[in-house]
Amino acid sequence: MHRSLHIEPSLCTGCLQCELACSFEHEGEFNPARSRIRVFEFEHGKTSVPYTCTQCVEAWCLKACPTGAIYMDSDLGAKLVSAQACVGCKACTTACPFGTIEFNPFSGKVDKCDLCNGDPQCVAACPTDAITYLDAGATGVGRMQAFAEQNAKGVSP
Amino acid sequence: MSWQGRVLRVNLTRGEVTPEPLNMEWANDFIGERGLGTKYLWENMDPKVDAMSPDNVLIFATGPLTGTNASTSGRYAVLTKGPLTGAIACSNSGGKFGAELKYAGYDLLIVEGCSEKPVYLLIEGDEISLQSAEKIWGKTVWETDEWIKKQHHNPMLKIATIGVAGERGVRYAAIVNDLHRAAGRSGVGSVMGSKNLKAVAVRGTHGVKVKDPKRFMQVTNEMKNLLAKDDGGLAKYGTNAMMDTMQEFGGLPTRNFQEVQFAGYDKVDAKAMLKTDETGHRNLITNKACFGCTIACGRIAHIHKDHFTIQNRKEYWHASGGLEYETAFAFGPVIGVDDIDACTFAGYLMNEHGMDPISFGVTLAAAMELFEMGVITTDDTDGVPLNFGNAEALTVMSEKTGKQEGFGQVLGLGSRLMCQKYGHPELSMTVKGQEFAGYDSRALQGMGLGYATGNRGACHLKHDTFEVDMDDQSGEGKAEPCKASQDWTAVVDSSGLCVFTMGAWGAPEFAAQLDADCEGEWTPERLLESGERIWNLERMFNLAAGLTCADDTLPERLLKDPAPSGTAKGRVNELDKMLPEYYSLRGWTEQGEPTPQTLTRLGLG
Amino acid sequence: MQVKVRVTGQLIDYFSGTDVNLAQGASVEQALVALEIPTRNVGLVSVNGEAVPRAKRAQHSLVDGDQMVVMAPLTGG
Numbered sequence: 001m002h003r004s005l006h007i008e009p010s011l012c013t014g015c016l017q018c019e020l021a022c023s024f025e026h027e028g029e030f031n032p033a034r035s036r037i038r039v040f041e042f043e044h045g046k047t048s049v050p051y052t053c054t055q056c057v058e059a060w061c062l063k064a065c066p067t068g069a070i071y072m073d074s075d076l077g078a079k080l081v082s083a084q085a086c087v088g089c090k091a092c093t094t095a096c097p098f099g100t101i102e103f104n105p106f107s108g109k110v111d112k113c114d115l116c117n118g119d120p121q122c123v124a125a126c127p128t129d130a131i132t133y134l135d136a137g138a139t140g141v142g143r144m145q146a147f148a149e150q151n152a153k154g155v156s157p
Numbered sequence: 158m159s160w161q162g163r164v165l166r167v168n169l170t171r172g173e174v175t176p177e178p179l180n181m182e183w184a185n186d187f188i189g190e191r192g193l194g195t196k197y198l199w200e201n202m203d204p205k206v207d208a209m210s211p212d213n214v215l216i217f218a219t220g221p222l223t224g225t226n227a228s229t230s231g232r233y234a235v236l237t238k239g240p241l242t243g244a245i246a247c248s249n250s251g252g253k254f255g256a257e258l259k260y261a262g263y264d265l266l267i268v269e270g271c272s273e274k275p276v277y278l279l280i281e282g283d284e285i286s287l288q289s290a291e292k293i294w295g296k297t298v299w300e301t302d303e304w305i306k307k308q309h310h311n312p313m314l315k316i317a318t319i320g321v322a323g324e325r326g327v328r329y330a331a332i333v334n335d336l337h338r339a340a341g342r343s344g345v346g347s348v349m350g351s352k353n354l355k356a357v358a359v360r361g362t363h364g365v366k367v368k369d370p371k372r373f374m375q376v377t378n379e380m381k382n383l384l385a386k387d388d389g390g391l392a393k394y395g396t397n398a399m400m401d402t403m404q405e406f407g408g409l410p411t412r413n414f415q416e417v418q419f420a421g422y423d424k425v426d427a428k429a430m431l432k433t434d435e436t437g438h439r440n441l442i443t444n445k446a447c448f449g450c451t452i453a454c455g456r457i458a459h460i461h462k463d464h465f466t467i468q469n470r471k472e473y474w475h476a477s478g479g480l481e482y483e484t485a486f487a488f489g490p491v492i493g494v495d496d497i498d499a500c501t502f503a504g505y506l507m508n509e510h511g512m513d514p515i516s517f518g519v520t521l522a523a524a525m526e527l528f529e530m531g532v533i534t535t536d537d538t539d540g541v542p543l544n545f546g547n548a549e550a551l552t553v554m555s556e557k558t559g560k561q562e563g564f565g566q567v568l569g570l571g572s573r574l575m576c577q578k579y580g581h582p583e584l585s586m587t588v589k590g591q592e593f594a595g596y597d598s599r600a601l602q603g604m605g606l607g608y609a610t611g612n613r614g615a616c617h618l619k620h621d622t623f624e625v626d627m628d629d630q631s632g633e634g635k636a637e638p639c640k641a642s643q644d645w646t647a648v649v650d651s652s653g654l655c656v657f658t659m660g661a662w663g664a665p666e667f668a669a670q671l672d673a674d675c676e677g678e679w680t681p682e683r684l685l686e687s688g689e690r691i692w693n694l695e696r697m698f699n700l701a702a703g704l705t706c707a708d709d710t711l712p713e714r715l716l717k718d719p720a721p722s723g724t725a726k727g728r729v730n731e732l733d734k735m736l737p738e739y740y741s742l743r744g745w746t747e748q749g750e751p752t753p754q755t756l757t758r759l760g761l762g
Numbered sequence: 763m764q765v766k767v768r769v770t771g772q773l774i775d776y777f778s779g780t781d782v783n784l785a786q787g788a789s790v791e792q793a794l795v796a797l798e799i800p801t802r803n804v805g806l807v808s809v810n811g812e813a814v815p816r817a818k819r820a821q822h823s824l825v826d827g828d829q830m831v832v833m834a835p836l837t838g839g
Binding site: 387389390391393394396398399401402403404405406427428596601623624626627628629630657660723724 | 768772774775803811815816831833835
């Protein structure tokens, strides 16, 4: 089953364990500057929102790449970067409207979320389930359910 | 590896920035953060200097676990000589700044001397510079944070800054990082101000490595599971959940510690923050975590739009840091106020202007008692009646003190100097010049001993005798748990992690995490010995600064006036019985000085 | 017999009522069991304003109409 990362900002406390887990998984050290997932805070912390690559089906980054370094893993639905083929031209970073593929000045290549081979570490690390890994065709179910419950309250017994 | 192995020395007099290697011998003996910062202070300054002179040294110190994925790994400490106390100051903070300093590649930042003109320190990756702060001197904490990020087109900067309070020497000015976390106590903000250092802004791109990555991940995950089992209600209620417990127990300092219970407690406690009123407004919006923290005790709140404080002030309609226990006690019971919006607004101002709410509230309480006695009048207080319970007095004076206007300049002295000025020193509820937190020493005896012997003055965070104090309201048997918890808390404060893990983790749990993180072998025994070493070095600093055992005392009110109600009704604090036993347990003389044998045993001789 | 009960802090999540029915002569310890509050989560119990030390919880017998306050532990903040 295709899964995708689902983010529920109302559950995010801004702890940044996801950024720590991501950088550790990919770089072997704790370094949020190299995390492929980032948490943004608004209004003095009233809302905290993690954001990362949404694994577009028709990916701008893939289309922009002149060397074909970006390819799809069809099992995961993830867009991956081949370090061998990547020349660090950064065309993909311009093409992606979401900013979720980023140039790494240390490696000279680009980094993006690769869903950790189907075991996303940000999901494992999140203490509040603000990030989950769900059936890609049913990520809205949780919200639907919450509103359905609201409606049920208004229905007379 | 765990430590970055580097320290950044900033000499503001010469305008020089110099990285140097971390002294690993000191790191091994004193761990990091509080302990290591204390050792660096000891070796880099004369404890006799004036706290607001260029000769005072200011240190920002991280721990070996800061910036790792251990839960609560965002902690750092600010160490210096405190303007409020003339003793060692060690102020702990969370948020994101500490981890960022680590990612910039530094374990410690040491600031010396004094800049001729106002500056801020900018660290962006490996580029470090002192920038002119002329455009931000006089700005609030929040304005400064925004300005610096815009100026350098870098929203990822983490900023620790002072407000006007710190610039103008308010004795309890704080350093605020990430908008609403703070190194709050003892006036560390005014040390920064006296050095003409407005802010430190950091963006780091290095990583933090650990000795044994696989084991470290296993251990930290295990520890997170332990922590998750029972957070004591911190995520849901925050620390203000304690207020009704303190009320029922009868240890809630009220009206400048004249009483120990407050009738209006349920208007400013955690449950009040969760109540939705008829207009649909609820004080608490959500909870919030510091860097790396899986507990998330922080509060995000907002003030009712129609409340007198912000009715015509749109700039305060946004959400920000809400009431935790100390702020609620200091702006509620101790000044007799039961208006949650006023308390929350005053809390905002503390963060915006950079001040310690505990010291401000207890200072205001002393001013209110002076006012009600007729020692000061509205002629002195800019026309504002400082009666207990007057919410407007709280909010108006918070702002005046933050901006150093009018009577705010008197309040900014702290209660010790203010009460001396008006000829009533006995009304200052302090130890070594620092105001008490929200626990009355007549009800919690071990807490009283901890307040009296704490190295930074009255402080509730450097020992933990809560359990024995609740179970037994006498002073019997309190010396040993006080000493043991002081030593242990020094370890936690040196690790880079938060004291709120202490309920779930003891020495074995800390040792397991440090051992997978740091070079060498880290056992519970090694940690406990380090804690005692750290406590004694702090004591040595204070003795060299001129403090004596005469300063290990409590105000007359707590030694002579019995608690009027509660489970400890009729009691006074039994310091005279506890202190000699405490000195003896510590291996100190009857004058409270570490003996040569004790110093040798701890490697401090 | 009926005993009036108040709880403080996060203990409200265990018990949010106002009183509890107990057998005659039930001890404080037995009352905590009836309220389903684990003893390790209790800082202090007071009965009619008097503190009942932990060691005495099993011996202290309650009587009808007693006012019991079950306090959460203190943690520092």
